[in-house]
Amino acid sequence: MRLWSRELWRLVWPATLGTLVGWLLVTPGLGLAAGLVLCLVYHLRQLRALYRWMTLHPEQEPPAASGMWGELFDQLYRYQKRQRITQQRLRAILARIQESSEAMRDSVVMLDRHGDLEWWNSAASDMLGLQAAHDRGQHITNLLRDPHFVSYFKAQDYREPLTLTSPIDERRILQYQLTLYGDDECLLMARDITRLHRLEQMRRDFVANVSHELRTPLTVLSGYLETYSDLAEQMPPRLGRGLSQMQAQTSRMQNLVNDLLMLSRLEIDQGGEDHRPLLMETLLDGIRRDALALSHHRHEVTIELECHAQLVGSEQEIRSAVSNLAFNAVRYTPEGSHITLRWKTHSQGACIEVEDNGEGIDPVHIPRLTERFYRVDKGRSTETGGTGLGLAIVKHVLLRHEAHLEIDSHPGEGARFRCVFPAKRLVSST
Incomplete structure (x- = not known):
């Protein structure tokens, strides 16, 4: 309040002095106008100094001034200094994040709210074929054009990852995971799961082949056991009990083989035809x-x-x-x-x-x-x-x-x- 009172007096004194001089010269209105013009010239000079400081030399100390303008210069300088420190800290954090992302083996791609590419690490260039010179600002679906990925991206249901081949190497299997953050922005991560995919395929083939090969000996065993069961009355009681247990375990083994074959078919066959x-x-x-x-x-x-x-x-x-x-x-x-x-x-x-x-x-x-x-x-x-x-x-x-x-x-x-x-x-x- 004291600052504003002082500034008000700075406006009143020139106006009053100009009015008195004008009254002595029988033109009080002209004197008042001259006093106000002096005040306006002073404030325009301070405004010009503020403009030159902010546009030409913002890193230097503010111009010397008194009163309200001096306080304004000091406040702007302190705010500018705090913002400069904050920006430096954020740049350092961003640099560390980018360095850590560059060290990752997984692809990391940052997308804006429209799905356009903003930044990616070197692993993304290797896995997805992204090139900084041409692809920055492009929409992600212009570069990853697989219909399954396009549907996955548009659905915006990213609870489960998506597994597809690499767009530049069909021998590589990638797992995509999208995460929303900020103002509807996206973080796309892609992992190379080629080795895991091959191991899983080997497991499926092994289970399917072993299960298929077990069916024939189990069928033979089951057939002979059924034949022997017809003669159970002619066998000693101990052999009869063993025969019953063998039939039960053979039946259980057949059920297990059938379930394994069913699982293998469900995993391998895409289905939908029937x-x-x-x-x-x-x-x-x-x-x-x-x-x-x-x-x-x-x-x-x-x-x-x-x-x-x-x-x-x-x-x-x-x-x-x-x-x-x-x-x-x-x-x-x-x-x-x-x-x-x-x-x-x-x-x-x-x-x-x-x-x-x-x-x-x-x-x-x-x-x-x-x-x-x-x-x-x-x-x-x-x-x-x-x-x-x-x-x-x-x-x-x-x-x-x-x-x-x-x-x-x-x-x-x-x-x-x-x-x-x-x-x-x-x-x-x-």
């Missing part, structure tokens, strides 16, 4: 009969149809997935339990539920249930003849149908397995 609208009542009724046969009618299995739409998919694969859920419910619930096969609407489309009132599952196990060979109770799973691959098959089938698995269960409260299908997979039954 997709057609499925009549859910007929499908679930067939699964119900199979579950009752497995249970020897010791469980109660019912069907509830709350949705009248048809599901577009592979009948063989959907039957396999739901049968695995139903058979698990039979195997892992006590006799007399009630199992429900339900086709109902869902907020995302529709779902198939397999619900039982058995012992339930501790929620700690639920995240790992779809892993291969994962068992909640290893001893009980062996006794019931499970292979440990059923839920892995369910997971792969659902992925091929753009669906997902939801599991609700608590100890003593039974279990509910829900296969959720998107609305685009449904067609009207009329």
Whole structure:
């Protein structure tokens, strides 16, 4: 306030003095105007000094001035000094980030809110073929033109990575991951997973080949065991018990081989050729009969149809997935339990539920249930003849149908397995 009062007096004194001089010369108005002009000239000179300092010599100390202009110069100088220190610190941080990104083996590409390229490291030049001289400012889809990447970029659902071949070398397999940050800007990272991809392919081929080769000796063993079982009454009791155990283990081995072959086919085959609208009542009724046969009618299995739409998919694969859920419910619930096969609407489309009132599952196990060979109770799973691959098959089938698995269960409260299908997979039954 004192500063503004002082500046006001600086304006009043020249005006008053000019008015007095003009009054003595019988022209008070002219004197007042002359005093105001002097004030205006002073402020214009200070404004000119500010302009020259800010545009020509901003790094130098501000011009000398008093009063309000001196305070303004000092405040601007201090603010400019703080901003200069902040800029230097940010430049140092940015330089360290760029240096660390350059040291990474993974590609790092920064995109603006429009998807145009701003910066990338040397690994991106090697993997993606980006060139600083030509590609800066280009839209990412102008350089990565694979339709799968374009769809992935436009969908803006980056929870899962995308695996594609390198745009400059088809022998290299890259995994792309987009992350949003800031003002809808994107960070694109690409990893070279060629070695992992080859190892995974070797694993798939090994499992498929071994499983296929095991089928023939198992079929021979099973045939001979069936022949010997017809003569079980003529054998000593000890041999009869051994024969029964051999048949049970051979059957279990055949189930394991069949599940491994099914998983291999689901992983290798793209599928989609046999997709057609499925009549859910007929499908679930067939699964119900199979579950009752497995249970020897010791469980109660019912069907509830709350949705009248048809599901577009592979009948063989959907039957396999739901049968695995139903058979698990039979195997892992006590006799007399009630199992429900339900086709109902869902907020995302529709779902198939397999619900039982058995012992339930501790929620700690639920995240790992779809892993291969994962068992909640290893001893009980062996006794019931499970292979440990059923839920892995369910997971792969659902992925091929753009669906997902939801599991609700608590100890003593039974279990509910829900296969959720998107609305685009449904067609009207009329």
